[in-house]
Amino acid sequence: MVRQLTKKYRNLTAVNGISFTIKQGEIFGMLGPNGAGKTTTVEILVGLRSADAGEIRVLGFDPAAHKEKLHQKIGVQLQMPALFPRLTVGESLKLHASFYPAPFPVDQVLEWIGLADRVKTQTYKLSGGQLQRLAVGTAMISNGDIIFLDEPTTGLDPQARRQMWAVIGQLKAMGKTIFLTTHYMEEAQYLCDRVAIIDHGSIIALGTPEQLISEHFAEKAIELPQVLAEHKESLLNLPGVTRIQADGDKITLYAAQVEAAIRELIQREAAGVLTLSGLSVRSASLEDVFLKLTGRSMRQ
Amino acid sequence: MKIFLNLVSATLKDMLRDKMILFWFILFPVIFMFLFGWIFSGTGSPIHFDLGVVVEGETPLSAALVSSLNAVDVITLHQGTLDDEQDALAEGDRSAVIVLPKFQGEGSVTIPVYYNAAEQTNHILPLMLGEILNGVERMILRQPQMFVLDVQPIQSEPISDVDYLLPGILAMALMQLGLFGSMRLVYLREKRILRSLGATPLPRIQIVFSEIAVRLLIASVQALLIILIGYFVFDVRLAGSWWQIAAAVFFGAAVFVSIGYMLVSFARTEESANGILQIVQFPMMFLSGIFFPLELLPSVLQPVVKVIPLTYLGDLLRGVLVGIPYNYGPSVSLLVLGAWLIVSFSAAVRFWRWD
Numbered sequence: 001m002v003r004q005l006t007k008k009y010r011n012l013t014a015v016n017g018i019s020f021t022i023k024q025g026e027i028f029g030m031l032g033p034n035g036a037g038k039t040t041t042v043e044i045l046v047g048l049r050s051a052d053a054g055e056i057r058v059l060g061f062d063p064a065a066h067k068e069k070l071h072q073k074i075g076v077q078l079q080m081p082a083l084f085p086r087l088t089v090g091e092s093l094k095l096h097a098s099f100y101p102a103p104f105p106v107d108q109v110l111e112w113i114g115l116a117d118r119v120k121t122q123t124y125k126l127s128g129g130q131l132q133r134l135a136v137g138t139a140m141i142s143n144g145d146i147i148f149l150d151e152p153t154t155g156l157d158p159q160a161r162r163q164m165w166a167v168i169g170q171l172k173a174m175g176k177t178i179f180l181t182t183h184y185m186e187e188a189q190y191l192c193d194r195v196a197i198i199d200h201g202s203i204i205a206l207g208t209p210e211q212l213i214s215e216h217f218a219e220k221a222i223e224l225p226q227v228l229a230e231h232k233e234s235l236l237n238l239p240g241v242t243r244i245q246a247d248g249d250k251i252t253l254y255a256a257q258v259e260a261a262i263r264e265l266i267q268r269e270a271a272g273v274l275t276l277s278g279l280s281v282r283s284a285s286l287e288d289v290f291l292k293l294t295g296r297s298m299r300q
Numbered sequence: 301m302k303i304f305l306n307l308v309s310a311t312l313k314d315m316l317r318d319k320m321i322l323f324w325f326i327l328f329p330v331i332f333m334f335l336f337g338w339i340f341s342g343t344g345s346p347i348h349f350d351l352g353v354v355v356e357g358e359t360p361l362s363a364a365l366v367s368s369l370n371a372v373d374v375i376t377l378h379q380g381t382l383d384d385e386q387d388a389l390a391e392g393d394r395s396a397v398i399v400l401p402k403f404q405g406e407g408s409v410t411i412p413v414y415y416n417a418a419e420q421t422n423h424i425l426p427l428m429l430g431e432i433l434n435g436v437e438r439m440i441l442r443q444p445q446m447f448v449l450d451v452q453p454i455q456s457e458p459i460s461d462v463d464y465l466l467p468g469i470l471a472m473a474l475m476q477l478g479l480f481g482s483m484r485l486v487y488l489r490e491k492r493i494l495r496s497l498g499a500t501p502l503p504r505i506q507i508v509f510s511e512i513a514v515r516l517l518i519a520s521v522q523a524l525l526i527i528l529i530g531y532f533v534f535d536v537r538l539a540g541s542w543w544q545i546a547a548a549v550f551f552g553a554a555v556f557v558s559i560g561y562m563l564v565s566f567a568r569t570e571e572s573a574n575g576i577l578q579i580v581q582f583p584m585m586f587l588s589g590i591f592f593p594l595e596l597l598p599s600v601l602q603p604v605v606k607v608i609p610l611t612y613l614g615d616l617l618r619g620v621l622v623g624i625p626y627n628y629g630p631s632v633s634l635l636v637l638g639a640w641l642i643v644s645f646s647a648a649v650r651f652w653r654w655d
């Protein structure tokens with residue numbers, strides 16, 4: 001669907017020759033830090049910006065050439081919510097519904113985005129998170145074959161985020177294809193069938209979350225939140241530890257044999273060399289993959 | 301079409317729920333109408349004179365003169381002493397003072413008339429008085445009249461200042477709606493609402509059409525309010541037929557909407573758009589003769605006067621609405637306004653940036 005897509009803003013290459021294909025009926029996530037090129041990609045895919053190079057097909061259409069036909073069949077939520085400020089929530093959804101050939105009922109979407117009790121509120125009076133949810137609602141109401149969501153859960157409280165995940169899952173169950181971008185590792189890991197990790201305009205990894213993790217880590221992660229940097233070197237020769245990643249005060253050890261490594265750590269603590277307070281053991285996550293691939297944590 | 305009607309209804313709600321829009325485009329012209337109506341109703345015209353009469357000796361002749369002066373409609377008599385009447389003249393309470401001396405015997409009599417020459421219209425007073433006195437003289441001498449005037453008034457009612465102002469206020473309201481109403485499109489662009497709607501199946505040109513439709517609707521409400529207030533509160537006489545008035549109002553609104561879009565398409569931000577509009581509308585308001593006749597402007601400014609569209613809309617509306625004789629004639633006005641419409645429309649299409 002997307003081949004060698006490139007977009008330049010003057011001398012800045014925002015998207016640098018990326019290629020990927022989205023399968024029908026899947027949730028495809030694009031994960032990356034600020035400025036990675038996610039929004040640029042989405043806006044090109046929906047025909048709002050033109051690409052400098054590359055070939056793109058969305059539902060068989062070239063978005064730059066057949067915007068009108070494409071828009072009939074997709075729903076789009078852009079990163080910054082922008083709606084008529086003095087229309088109410090209900091009126092905004094109704095207006096958007098009127099644009100599409102076979103929209104979802106307004107009441108159902110209100111239910112999905114949890115704004116049923118705000119139908120009569122003018123949109124400029126909504127809180128940031130409520131406005132964000134309404135923007136997602138205007139994309140969903142399209143009943144389009146593909147729903148594009150640019151950071152649908154940014155600014156939502158944890159409960160609203162869970163609710164949004166549930167709705168996106170429901171849409172997938174209805175056979176919709178969903179393309180979403182996110183900063184949140186756990187969101188990509190939980191929600192997405194496949195994830196493309198993008199950084200500085202390039203895709204640095206692509207696959208199912210499980211694939212990405214197992215491809216890069218056979219190990220478990222041991223986190224030590226309060227280790228002095230001077231001990232870092234000495235930790236490398238722990239039995240079973242294959243990699244060390246430092247991120248501020250926090251040190252993460254990736255160990256093939258967790259038990260052996262922990263036994264040794266306890267001995268060292270007993271000898272007074274270091275403190276283990278706050279120690280935790282977990283499976284490796286997308287966060288670890290990102291850290292390994294870029295050498296940076298996602299939220300810096 | 302159904303999409304468009306939905307959009308128009310949404311635009312209408314979004315605009316009319318904004319108190320500022322209601323104030324500037326509906327209430328403000330109404331306030332203006334009342335304000336100017338009250339200030340100007342009754343002053344200046346119709347022509348009227350306060351004449352002071354000083355009778356220095358009661359005689360049958362002086363009584364006859366006083367009663368024939370009294371018979372003239374546009375003259376109100378005030379009798380008093382010479383001193384009092386001259387004081388009143390000095391204060392502007394009298395247009396003129398006539399002194400009737402003690403008439404005795406034969407021979408010609410000198411009748412002094414003092415008048416306030418500062419008022420333009422007062423210059424005809426001495427002529428009028430002379431004519432009245434001549435009439436009395438002919439009656440006394442039993443001279444037949446050689447020329448008899450058959451006076452037939454063509455204009456049944458006089459044009460008042462409010463008659464002149466009403467079309468001007470309407471033209472001003474239409475101009476402001478056209479110019480400042482165009483800011484909304486810049487606002488929608490800056491708030492990324494245009495961009496957002498650009499990702500829906502809605503053709504974006506429909507957004508502009510919907511904005512225009514709503515503004516034409518507001519224009520007709522403005523016109524109706526101003527005309528009704530003028531007619532019922534200030535006795536403005538209406539000359540044109542309804543369809544002529546409606547056509548002139550919509551055409552004028554369309555011209556200024558187009559000029560508004562041209563002006564804002566030169567600007568990148570809301571602030572600069574507002575600046576450009578202010579710079580254009582302020583001089584236009586005063587150089588267009590919508591509030592006072594153009595002859596009062598210095599001649600260096602006349603070329604400017606002759607190109608600005610508001611001049612012609614004012615002239616057109618004055619003619620169509622209240623039947624004030626055209627300065628330029630309706631076809632000239634329509635031609636100039638049409639030219640502005642075409643030029644500004646092309647410029648707007650050429651320079652407008654969607655994002």
Ligand SMILES: Nc1ncnc2c1ncn2[C@@H]1O[C@H](COP(=O)(O)OP(=O)(O)OP(=O)(O)O)[C@@H](O)[C@H]1O
Pocket residue numbers: 009012014032033034035036037038039040041079
């Ligand atoms: N209109 C533009 N003109 C110039 N540069 C731009 C423009 N839009 C984006 N950029 C630049 O392109 C790069 C990618 O931006 P983009 O918005 O695609 O990032 P993103 O991944 O969506 O980031 P975020 O997570 O902050 O939304 C950034 O460096 C940004 O500064």
Ligand SMILES: [Mg+2]
Pocket residue numbers: 038039040079150
């Ligand atoms: Mg973005």
